[in-house]
Structures are given as structure tokens and as C-alpha cells.
Amino acid sequence: MFCSAIRNILRNSLNAAENRAITSQIRNLRGQQTRHEIEVLASPSISSKDDDKKKESAEHKGSKEVALDFRNREAHVPSFNLAAYVNNSSTLQQFISLGVNLHSIERRKGLGDFVLKLDFEKNVKPYITFLVDQGISPDDFARMFTKNPLLFKEDLDDLQTRVDYLKSKRFSDEARQRILTHNPYWLMFSTRRVDRRLGYFQKEFKLSGHDLRLLATREPNVITYNMEHLRKSVFTLKEEMGFNAKELSALVVRKPRLLMISPDDLVERFCYIHQDMGLPHAQIVQCPELLASREFRLRERHEFLKLLGRAQYDPQKDLYISPKTIVEGNNFYFIRNVAKSDLETFDLFLKTR
Amino acid sequence: MALTKVYDAATVFKHMSGILNVYKPAGMKVTHVRNAILSNICKGLNEMEQRKPRQLRENRTLLGTGTAADHVLHNIGEQTDLSDHLLSTGPRYLPRDLSCATVSSLGDHTSGVLLFGINRGTGQSSSIRKNRPVRVYHLIGQLGSATENHLPDSRVTMRSNHRHVSADRISSLAASMQASHQRKMFELCGVDLQTQEAYELACRGLLRPADDSQPVVYGIKLIHFERPHFTLELHAINETQEYLATLVHDMALDLRTVAHCCQLRCVRHAHFDVTDSLLRHAWHLPGIIKNLRQQRDILKAHPQLLRQQRVELQATE
Numbered sequence: 001m002f003c004s005a006i007r008n009i010l011r012n013s014l015n016a017a018e019n020r021a022i023t024s025q026i027r028n029l030r031g032q033q034t035r036h037e038i039e040v041l042a043s044p045s046i047s048s049k050d051d052d053k054k055k056e057s058a059e060h061k062g063s064k065e066v067a068l069d070f071r072n073r074e075a076h077v078p079s080f081n082l083a084a085y086v087n088n089s090s091t092l093q094q095f096i097s098l099g100v101n102l103h104s105i106e107r108r109k110g111l112g113d114f115v116l117k118l119d120f121e122k123n124v125k126p127y128i129t130f131l132v133d134q135g136i137s138p139d140d141f142a143r144m145f146t147k148n149p150l151l152f153k154e155d156l157d158d159l160q161t162r163v164d165y166l167k168s169k170r171f172s173d174e175a176r177q178r179i180l181t182h183n184p185y186w187l188m189f190s191t192r193r194v195d196r197r198l199g200y201f202q203k204e205f206k207l208s209g210h211d212l213r214l215l216a217t218r219e220p221n222v223i224t225y226n227m228e229h230l231r232k233s234v235f236t237l238k239e240e241m242g243f244n245a246k247e248l249s250a251l252v253v254r255k256p257r258l259l260m261i262s263p264d265d266l267v268e269r270f271c272y273i274h275q276d277m278g279l280p281h282a283q284i285v286q287c288p289e290l291l292a293s294r295e296f297r298l299r300e301r302h303e304f305l306k307l308l309g310r311a312q313y314d315p316q317k318d319l320y321i322s323p324k325t326i327v328e329g330n331n332f333y334f335i336r337n338v339a340k341s342d343l344e345t346f347d348l349f350l351k352t353r
Numbered sequence: 354m355a356l357t358k359v360y361d362a363a364t365v366f367k368h369m370s371g372i373l374n375v376y377k378p379a380g381m382k383v384t385h386v387r388n389a390i391l392s393n394i395c396k397g398l399n400e401m402e403q404r405k406p407r408q409l410r411e412n413r414t415l416l417g418t419g420t421a422a423d424h425v426l427h428n429i430g431e432q433t434d435l436s437d438h439l440l441s442t443g444p445r446y447l448p449r450d451l452s453c454a455t456v457s458s459l460g461d462h463t464s465g466v467l468l469f470g471i472n473r474g475t476g477q478s479s480s481i482r483k484n485r486p487v488r489v490y491h492l493i494g495q496l497g498s499a500t501e502n503h504l505p506d507s508r509v510t511m512r513s514n515h516r517h518v519s520a521d522r523i524s525s526l527a528a529s530m531q532a533s534h535q536r537k538m539f540e541l542c543g544v545d546l547q548t549q550e551a552y553e554l555a556c557r558g559l560l561r562p563a564d565d566s567q568p569v570v571y572g573i574k575l576i577h578f579e580r581p582h583f584t585l586e587l588h589a590i591n592e593t594q595e596y597l598a599t600l601v602h603d604m605a606l607d608l609r610t611v612a613h614c615c616q617l618r619c620v621r622h623a624h625f626d627v628t629d630s631l632l633r634h635a636w637h638l639p640g641i642i643k644n645l646r647q648q649r650d651i652l653k654a655h656p657q658l659l660r661q662q663r664v665e666l667q668a669t670e
Binding site for chain 2 (some may be wrong): 081082083084085086087092093095096099100101102103104296330331347350351352353
């Protein structure tokens with residue numbers, strides 16, 4: 001009885017503390033917002049709502065003495081998504097006009113809070129100018145910020161150092177642009193960490209500097225991928241499938257994406273290619289696209305070719321079909337140009353599987 | 354009625370209901386097929402023309418002059434509600450907006466006709482399920498090796514010779530099995546096969562089980578034999594993948610050899626045929642809409658699929 005009473009009291013006090021924290025946060029928010037709005041007034045970009053904003057801000061000023069302002073109620077109500085704050089926050093409005101997908105940001109933990117607290121002029125603009133200086137086209141900003149809004153947390157000097165590191169490693173301008181646009185997380189990694197990663201790749205696959213740069217440019221995501229997963233994939237390729245060191249490096253440079261595919265899928269595909277289609281390792285290295293294509297797709301197409309009697313992958317003999325063409329293009333392209341048959345036959349064939 | 358092109362997602366969504374006939378590939382779970390179909394529908398819908406974001410009407414006092422220009426001023430006063438913008442709300446259609454129910458499930462290794470009821474079609478799908486229509490299977494068995502669960506993906510447990518097995522021996526076994534299954538159905542009804550009652554019962558049509566607990570086989574036929582593979586055509590109600598695989602295994606034991614089932618394919622489910630089922634590369638919005646329309650025609654041609662509540666057709670157990 002007594003215990004429960006104490007517990008109740010404790011809970012109440014906790015709640016009260018939480019409430020206090022929330023209200024103070026909200027007040028902060030309100031303060032920031034009013035500031036934003038005043039700043040927005042100065043910028044000529046949003047002009048349609050000017051007089052409106054004036055009125056609102058005047059209202060806010062008037063209500064500063066009052067502890068709780070119930071007039072614009074939405075701003076106080078805690079919400080599950082950013083959409084509730086969009087009409088009041090100029091930062092979010094700017095993000096939308098950039099094309100950033102707020103909906104996918106808020107699904108990740110903590111990012112919604114972070115984005116809401118950003119001030120466009122102060123926290124975002126310098127980063128945009130920085131990215132423009134790196135030669136990244138404005139069309140890619142939306143995708144980059146959607147993927148990684150935490151970029152705004154990094155120090156600008158750090159970012160500059162990281163770009164300079166890439167420059168010092170003789171990545172060309174285009175390569176750097178490609179890396180930054182295709183992997184928005186790259187800039188989050190410290191120079192030391194990126195260096196370690198690049199070192200790992202160079203040592204593991206015995207790559208020359210040129211090949212390493214090619215690999216990093218072709219698939220920048222590989223460099224910053226989960227290390228555990230990378231080790232597992234390398235093990236699968238080397239030990240389970242039995243590619244030797246030379247073949248492995250050729251494979252990885254040609255198709256770095258293989259390292260990011262789940263090892264189980266990779267083994268399944270390899271088994272089908274090697275055992276059922278009968279392609280030797282050398283030929284698989286020649287066209288790594290085979291390993292990157294899903295198993296059912298390979299199976300459908302190979303078995304259809306086999307049915308037509310055209311599954312002949314030996315370049316020494318007649319009627320050779322390059323394995324690369326099997327996985328290229330959509331079904332229609334494959335049937336017309338590789339199998340030289342028609343779609344109805346293919347459909348009928350698939351319905352006997 | 355003339356066909357018109359539709360660009361509007363809401364119109365498509367409104368008409369997105371009915372029975373869908375999908376060709377399930379072997380080795381893919383039914384839930385995966387369902388998720389793929391639903392996400393493809395949503396992807397298609399989200400690529401179509403969307404509803405514009407709402408307009409925000411602010412309470413502002415405009416100088417009303419009482420003339421014709423008034424509503425123009427009001428229009429200027431309006432502005433888009435950004436909280437309803439696609440980038441802040443996310444895609445308009447999500448897979449969970451569609452309701453979807455399978456008519457009856459297929460095992461993982463089984464390929465073939467799989468029926469889905471989508472949106473308002475879920476009611477139709479449940480009434481089809483309650484009517485217990487016959488499903489037709491093509492089973493391919495491989496003689497010579499038995500596996501642990503009678504399916505090709507598990508360990509081989511036994512090997513044996515199958516030189517003595519010929520097509521007519523398989524067919525005669527199939528015929529005798531069919532006869533014994535038919536007799537079992539009448540016995541479950543409590544009627545002797547050699548009586549007037551049994552004759553009258555048989556005249557009324559197919560004897561169906563009352564609930565979905567017991568698998569009932571109506572016909573087994575050998576349709577193709579090419580050593581070591583043989584193909585059976587099987588008509589059944591309430592069957593499962595395991596039951597069919599075991600049936601093939603038992604048949605082989607009766608033939609004094611062993612076999613496992615290397616392919617199970619459902620070629621017909623009631624009047625829904627494999628010929629107009631939707632293949633994996635056609636699982637996109639236009640294909641799905643077209644398929645829904647075809648199945649609607651089939652349902653219209655065979656209304657008994659939906660309402661068939663004749664009690665005498667169901668055996669009491």
C-alpha cells in the first residue's frame with residue numbers, strides 16, 4: 001500500500017519533470033521559430049506570405065509574457081512526423097523546395113529531431129556552398145540530404161580535410177564528385193578511417209593505385225560498407241567459391257557490388273552458374289554481371305535457352321552465346337535478340353516451371 | 354462501354370478490386386508473392402498522377418469590394434499546405450492500404466495458380482474458399498531416389514532400381530488409387546457403394562468434404578512417362594504440398610521402387626486456369642489491372658463459384 005503510494009508520487013514527479021523539459025523545449029522551439037520567421041522576412045525568396053508572417057510574429061511578440069500560447073496550437077502538440085511542423089518551419093520549407101524527402105528522414109531514429117532543430121541560414125547554407133564548391137550538381141542535393149542529414153553535424157573544416165585527403169590520393173575531380181554524390185556517408189568517415197579502409201582493400205586484393213581508385217569510384221558505397229559483411233563476402237568468394245587472388249581482384253574491380261550482396265545469395269548464384277550452366281571460373285571473371293543477377297532470372301533464361309538448344313557458352317564452338325548477354329536487358333530484349341524466339345513461347349515455357 | 358485511358362491514381366485505386374490469378378514460381382513463399390504484388394501495385398499507383406496538396410486557407414481580412422474580382426483576391430490568399438506535400442507525407446499509397454487475402458495457400462515448392470482477393474475481392478475470395486473448388490495438379494516424380502521430405506531440396510535417403518516400372522503399371526496403380534479414394538468418400542458419408550442411396554448421392558454431383566481437415570483425391574492419371582520422370586495429373590480438395598509429395602512416395606513404394614516429387618504445379622483452381630495467370634515479369638500495375646478484369650469475366654461466366662450453398666453436395670462426416 002505504502003510502496004504503491006510512493007511509486008505513484010515518484011511517477012507523478014517524473015511526469016512533471018518530463019513535462020517541464022518538454023515545455024522548455026517547446027518554448028525554445030517557439031523562440032527559434034519566431035527568429036526564423038523574422039529572418040525569412042529579410043530574404044526575398046518567400047514573398048507571398050510576408051504580410052502574414054508580420055502579423056504572426058507580432059502576435060508572438062505580444063504573447064511572450066504569457067506562459068502558454070494557445071493561439072497557434074499545432075506548434076505545441078508533439079507529433080510523430082515532420083509534416084506537422086512544415087508549415088511553421090522555414091528550414092523544412094527550404095528542404096522541401098530542395099526536394100529532400102522528409103518522410104524518409106523521420107523514419108530513422110533521432111533524425112527528425114535533428115532536422116527540426118536546424119537553422120537553414122546557419123546550419124545548412126554553408127554546407128550547400130561547400131558542396132557546390134566541390135562541383136556537385138544541385139540536382140543531387142535532395143538525394144544526398146535525404147540519405148544523410150547528419151552531414152550538417154560535421155565540422156566544415158573536417159569536411160574540407162576529407163576532400164583534401166581524396167585530392168592527395170589523386171582522385172580526379174569527376175571521381176570525387178561521383179564518390180560524394182553516390183555515397184553521402186563518405187564524408188562522415190574520418191580521414192584515418194577512410195585511409196584504413198582503402199588500405200584494407202589495397203592489401204586484401206593486391207590492387208594498384210589506379211585499380212583502387214577505379215574500385216572506389218565505381219562503387220563508393222563498398223568502401224564505407226559494414227566491415228564484418230565485407231570480410232564475410234571476401235571469405236565466400238575466396239574460400240567457398242575458390243577464386244584465386246588474381247581472379248578475385250579482377251572480379252572485385254569489375255563488379256565491386258558483389259561484395260555488398262549477401263554471401264548466401266552469392267553462393268546460390270555461383271552454384272547455379274558453375275554447376276548447372278557449367279561455366280569455369282575464368283569465364284565468370286570475364287562477365288561478373290552473372291553473379292550480380294538474381295538466381296531465378298539466370299535459371300529462367302538458361303533453361304529456356306537449353307530448351308531451344310541454344311545454351312552454348314563455349315567460344316571455341318559454333319552458335320556461341322556470350323554469357324554476358326543472358327543477363328542483359330529485360331525479358332523482351334533477351335527473347336528477341338539472344339534467344340531469337342517470341343514472348344508467347346517464353347510465357348508458355350515459364351508456365352511449365 | 355468505351356475504354357478510356359486513365360492517368361489518375363485515385364480512379365485506378367477505386368477500381369482495384371476482385372480476384373487476381375497469379376502464377377506463383379516454385380521456391381518462393383506465398384507471403385513473398387503477396388508482398389511483391391502489393392508493393393508493385395503501390396509503386397505503379399505512386400507513379401501515376403497524384404492528388405495535389407491541400408490548399409491552406411488563412412484567415413485574413415481582404416478588402417472585399419463586392420465585385421467580381423473578389424474571388425480572385427481570395428485565390429491569392431490561398432496557399433498550398435506543405436504538410437500535405439508528397440515530400441513530407443511520403444508516398445500516397447502504401448501496401449497496407451490494400452487488403453489482400455489468398456483463396457488457398459500453396460506450399461513453398463509448389464508453383465502455379467495462386468488466387469488473391471484484393472480489396473473488395475476478399476469477400477469473393479472467402480466465398481470461393483468456402484465452396485471448396487477442385488484444384489488440378491501436375492506432379493512430376495523422379496524414380497530411383499527417395500529424399501527425406503519427398504521433395505528435391507532435402508537429403509537423399511534411398512536409391513533403387515526402376516527398370517521394372519513401365520507406364521501401364523503406373524497407370525493401373527493410379528486407377529486403383531483413384532477408385533479407393535472415391536470409395537473412401539462414400540464410406541465417410543455412411544453409404545454403401547452398392548446401394549440406391551449412393552447412386553442418388555453420386556447423381557447430385559461431386560461429393561465434397563464438409564470441412565478443410567481431410568484431403569480428398571478425385572482423380573489420378575498418368576499423363577507422361579519418360580524414365581526416370583513421370584507426370585501425374587491429380588484432382589484434389591484440401592490437399593497440401595506434403596500430402597501430394599507423400600502420395601508420390603507411396604505410389605513408388607507400391608511399384609517396388611522409390612521416388613521423390615521433383616515438381617508440383619497447380620494448373621487449375623476451379624475455373625481459374627494457368628493460361629491466364631500472371632507471370633512474374635508481368636507483376637506490374639497494368640498487368641494486374643488487366644488480370645483482375647479477366648478474372649471478373651470468369652466469375653461472371655461461372656456464378657456458381659461464388660454462391661453454391663447446396664447442402665447435399667457436402668458429405669457429413
